[in-house]
Amino acid sequence: MKHIKTLTTRDLKKSMKKGGCGECQTSCQSACKTSCTVGNQSCEKIK
Amino acid sequence: MIHQYKNNGYNIVMDVNSGSVHVVDDVVYEVVPLIEPLIEGGVRDRDTVQAAVAGLVRPGFDAESVREAVDEVLELEKAGQLFAPDIYENYVFDFKKRSTVVKALCLHISHDCNLACTYCFAGEGEYHGRRALMSFEVGKKALDFLVANSGNRVNLEVDFFGGEPLMNWQVVKDLVEYGRSIEKAAGKRFRFTLTTNGVLLNEEILEFANREMSNLVLSIDGRKQVHDRMRPFRGGQGSYDLIVPKFQRAAESRGQMNYYVRGTFTHYNLDFSEDVKHLADLGFQQISVEPVVAQPSDPYAIRQEDLPILREEYDKLAKEILARREAGKGFNFFHFMIDLQGGPCVAKRLSGCGSGTEYLAVTPWGDLYPCHQFVGQEQFKMGNVDEGITNTALRDEFKGCNVYAKEKCRECFAKFYCSGGCAANSYNFHGNINDAYEIGCELERKRVECAVMIKAAEAEKEENREDEEE
Numbered sequence: 001m002k003h004i005k006t007l008t009t010r011d012l013k014k015s016m017k018k019g020g021c022g023e024c025q026t027s028c029q030s031a032c033k034t035s036c037t038v039g040n041q042s043c044e045k046i047k
Numbered sequence: 048m049i050h051q052y053k054n055n056g057y058n059i060v061m062d063v064n065s066g067s068v069h070v071v072d073d074v075v076y077e078v079v080p081l082i083e084p085l086i087e088g089g090v091r092d093r094d095t096v097q098a099a100v101a102g103l104v105r106p107g108f109d110a111e112s113v114r115e116a117v118d119e120v121l122e123l124e125k126a127g128q129l130f131a132p133d134i135y136e137n138y139v140f141d142f143k144k145r146s147t148v149v150k151a152l153c154l155h156i157s158h159d160c161n162l163a164c165t166y167c168f169a170g171e172g173e174y175h176g177r178r179a180l181m182s183f184e185v186g187k188k189a190l191d192f193l194v195a196n197s198g199n200r201v202n203l204e205v206d207f208f209g210g211e212p213l214m215n216w217q218v219v220k221d222l223v224e225y226g227r228s229i230e231k232a233a234g235k236r237f238r239f240t241l242t243t244n245g246v247l248l249n250e251e252i253l254e255f256a257n258r259e260m261s262n263l264v265l266s267i268d269g270r271k272q273v274h275d276r277m278r279p280f281r282g283g284q285g286s287y288d289l290i291v292p293k294f295q296r297a298a299e300s301r302g303q304m305n306y307y308v309r310g311t312f313t314h315y316n317l318d319f320s321e322d323v324k325h326l327a328d329l330g331f332q333q334i335s336v337e338p339v340v341a342q343p344s345d346p347y348a349i350r351q352e353d354l355p356i357l358r359e360e361y362d363k364l365a366k367e368i369l370a371r372r373e374a375g376k377g378f379n380f381f382h383f384m385i386d387l388q389g390g391p392c393v394a395k396r397l398s399g400c401g402s403g404t405e406y407l408a409v410t411p412w413g414d415l416y417p418c419h420q421f422v423g424q425e426q427f428k429m430g431n432v433d434e435g436i437t438n439t440a441l442r443d444e445f446k447g448c449n450v451y452a453k454e455k456c457r458e459c460f461a462k463f464y465c466s467g468g469c470a471a472n473s474y475n476f477h478g479n480i481n482d483a484y485e486i487g488c489e490l491e492r493k494r495v496e497c498a499v500m501i502k503a504a505e506a507e508k509e510e511n512r513e514d515e516e517e
Binding site for chain 2 (some may be wrong): 001002003004005006007008009010011012013015016018019020022023024025026027028029030031032033035036037038039040041042043044046
């Protein structure tokens with residue numbers, strides 16, 4: 001495309017079908033402990 | 048739902064429901080908000096859409112460019128990458144009916160601390176109760192409880208937390224040993240982590256931690272005067288000089304991976320980007336510096352009027368990170384890390400932090416709470432390691448906590464990145480867990496914008512590199 005560059009992202013709609021295994025890290029166990037930060041967690045199935 | 052913004056010379060359009068991110072030129076940037084209501088009204092006819100944006104044509108915005116922009120926008124709409132509908136609310140309904148398992152524990156191994164940090168939500172380690180250390184027996188029961196209640200989950204997380212967990216180090220070691228002795232037969236894998244202020248950190252502890260702990264969280268606020276003001280010993284003297292060399296050694300010994308130096312900024316150091324830079328200058332490559340959570344009456348609390356300064360600080364920091372990466376001296380800032388390609392599925396993004404369901408805190412006496420922030424508030428006691436969860440009504444309340452249960456989240460573009468925010472913050476400020484802490488939300492939105500801008504800049508750099516190679 002000439003006017004738009006789309007960054008590669010995970011398709012959230014598709015993730016409804018295969019997601020939800022619950023194996024990924026609990027967000028508060030990462031570093032925060034005072035805020036909720038989920039977008040930076042990685043999927044255990046993808047990594 | 049679209050969120051578009053300009054940052055550091057980039058025009059960014061986020062399609063919230065699909066998760067797509069687009070970097071666009073000025074023409075598309077103006078076209079998108081004109082097309083959005085048409086699409087929402089079911090209008091997709093090319094000629095009708097072209098006619099609706101014809102008024103944009105002016106010097107610098109020629110008719111051909113506007114036509115092309117519309118075609119590209121409609122193409123992305125057709126591909127489900129722009130103006131994607133919200134299809135998740137019914138999914139949440141199913142989600143609430145799910146049976147939950149416990150997969151992570153925050154073990155309050157020590158309700159005591161050798162520092163007296165001004166902003167400590169644990170009240171100098173005691174959580175507004177009495178000083179206590181967790182016994183091995185209680186910790187063992189907690190691990191057994193976790194294994195027994197984890198269903199088919201394989202990865203189980205246990206954070207040794209406090210107070211200061213190194214004040215009860217032998218029990219930490221014994222519990223790790225116990226966990227390792229049972230994990231294989233149980234078909235589980237423990238991921239242990241340790242959060243420490245560093246005062247008691249030594250080579251023996253580090254060697255053990257590097258072998259057994261998948262992550263270390265090392266508490267330091269940044270510049271010496273900032274750190275020492277908020278993180279003194281009980282006698283008032285600062286702790287910076289003691290801990291910095293220990294933390295530097297820890298970071299190096301872990302190959303600059305799988306740890307965070309983790310700081311808190313307050314009203315006293317609104318120029319916190321200087322603290323992040325200071326930590327990077329000390330050689331740390333994994334950095335997290337986060338806003339304090341405090342009552343509005345606390346003098347160090349972040350105030351509404353601080354927000355413009357803090358937004359600028361995040362912008363400065365984002366540019367600094369890009370500049371340092373360009374110079375080969377990059378570092379990670381926890382809140383700007385965003386995994387666009389391999390990030391969490393929708394189920395994770397909707398269900399939040401898991402407090403009160405998959406994540407529980409355990410006190411030195413073996414009582415269970417929804418998370419470490421609720422410890423000490425009797426009405427949030429959920430059960431104990433002997434009887435398990437007895438307050439199932441409270442667990443069900445936490446189970447229903449998701450972005451659709453929070454009115455303030457519905458129209459927020461960042462809802463699938465923060466997942467509805469911190470339940471404890473909500474409770475502290477509004478008396479219930481389904482609200483949102485506005486200052487925290489404002490800062491989260493800014494962080495997401497900066498994080499996505501960094502991704503856009505890196506994508507552009509990569510593209511330029513590929514062009515040069517061709």
